[in-house]
Amino acid sequence: MLRSLTHSLVKAVFLLTLLTVGGGHASCTKRRCLAEILIKKEYLSQPQNDNCTHTVFVPLIEYQTLSVETKTLHIISRLQAVLVWTDPELGWNRSVYQFDKLTLPVDKVWTPELVVTNGIKTTMTPKSRDLLVHSNGTVEHTVIINAEVNCEVNLFNYPFASDNCPVAIQSWSEKGCGTDLVFGKIIMVDGSHGDWTTENVTLKQIRHDRNYIMVDLSIKYTNPFITLLLPSILIIIADMVSFALPLGGGERNCFKVTLVLSFTMFLIILNDQLPGDGQCSPIIRIHFCVCLILLVVSMLLSMLLTRLSTDGSLLSSFCCKGPVSENTGNKDLKEDEEAKADISAIQLNGSEDEGQLLRKVVNFLEALDAKTLESNRYQIFANKVDMTIFWLYSSFGSVYFIAMSCVMVKYECSVDHFDFWY
Structure with missing residues (x-):
């Protein structure tokens, strides 16, 4: 009787051992055999605790900014995160299986x-x-997250812009159930990308379900x-230097028209490269507008x-148009031609005395001198006005560029980067 009871007790202990993780396969003690046993269990649901939440540790995140789309205000980021959590159903008895860890397919757990x-x-x-997977049920997993983030980057100071952009990370959580994330440290990989540089990344938390990386x-x-x-600066300087060209002959006007057309084409070509509009629109657009107006x-x-x-x-250019200006010019031309014809006639015919000939010559030369003096007087007055405009233009342009540079570098425009949570 005692022997039968002892035999039954040993058999029960043996069956209990088989009903552990080994699942009746105690004879199969290899690592792959255990992996197949765990795979057949198909634990595809989240481990369930008493409070309906499961803690997942994120001991390390590697952050990398792949590109910054200045036109659309989008940031493309790459994150590599190590995830660690505990699933008791995936543990095993070390006395049966003499190893501490094994690998399982990602899609089977x-x-x-x-x-x-x-x-x-x-x-x-x-x-x-x-x-x-470790013998105590601890699971280690590494994932790669590629995200395109809509970030209202402050571009007011472009091309001297700098700002920070949050990349908010969370897991599923709803009405007290889901996953609770606990973060460790974060490191930055390859901070230089295109026209932008990632200066620093920090991991911050507003509350348990609002974690973000500040880039x-x-x-x-x-x-x-x-x-x-x-x-734009060189074109304005060239326009200032063009005041050294003479007013007559049209060389200066042709050069200034060429500058205006060149700057207009310059703006058309660079329109697609200018940063996009946003809450803090780049002041460089206003700068180009002012340069074009100048x-x-x-x-x-x-x-x-x-x-x-x-x-x-200056009024003659607006009031005296058409036939009036044409008659005025023709009248002066006819008077000169008549005076020359009279002198030629006197020289050829010889019918006039020497005194009359001299008077006509003197009158012609006096009229010519008067026109020359009048033209010189107009030229001197125009040059004085031109010199005044040059100094005003140069002073305004210099003050403008200094002020615009200070605004681009010093002024700060505030942007709310967390409006997506509100």
Whole structure:
């Protein structure tokens, strides 16, 4: 009787051992055999605790900014995160299976999902097809998250812009159930990308379900300065130097018209490269507008001064048009031709005395001198006005560029980067 009871007790203990993780396969003690046993259990649901939430540790995040779309205000980021959580159903008895860890296919067990809250497009893919499982049920998994984030980057100071942009990370949680994330440290990988540089990344938390990575960005001002600001400055300087050209002959007017057309074409070509509009629209757009206005005003003033140096009046260019101006010019021309004809006739016919001939010659030369003096007087007056306009133009242009540079570098425009949570 005692022997039978002992035999039954040993059999029960043996059956109990078989009903553990080994699941009746105690004879199969290899690592792959255990993996197949765990795979057949198909634990695809989240581990359930008493409070309906499961804690997932994120001990390490590697952040990398792939590109910054200045035109659309989008940031494309890549995150590689290590996830660690505990699933007791995936543990095993070390006395039966003499190893501490094994690998399982990612799609055969439950894995947490991370999302970027303010992401327009977010994709999460496992770094490997397998994950690591420890004997106590601890699971280690690495995922790669590619996210396109809509961030209202402050571009008011472009091309000297710098700002920070949050990349909000969270997992699914609803009405007290879901996943609770606990973060560790974050490191930055490859901070230089295109025209922008990632200065620093920090991991912050507003509350348990609002975690974000604050990305500090600054633009490399060398390229936009050379392609945008420098040409506009050089064109304005060329326009200032063009005041050294004479008013007569039309060379100055032609040169200024060429500058206006060149700057207009410059704006048309660079329209697609200018940063996009936003809450803090880039002031460089206003800068280009002011430069274009300066060039057009300078061109118009040069045309008026050319007329002033010729006729001595600006009103004649507006009031005396058509036949009036034409008759005035023809009248002067006819008088000169008649005087020359009289002198020629006197010389050829010889019918007039020497005194009359001298009077006509003297009258012709006096009239010619008077016209020359009048023309010189108009030219001197126009040159004085031109010199005054040049100094006013140069002073205003210099003050404007200094003020615009200070505004671009010093002024700060505030942007609310967390409106997606509100």
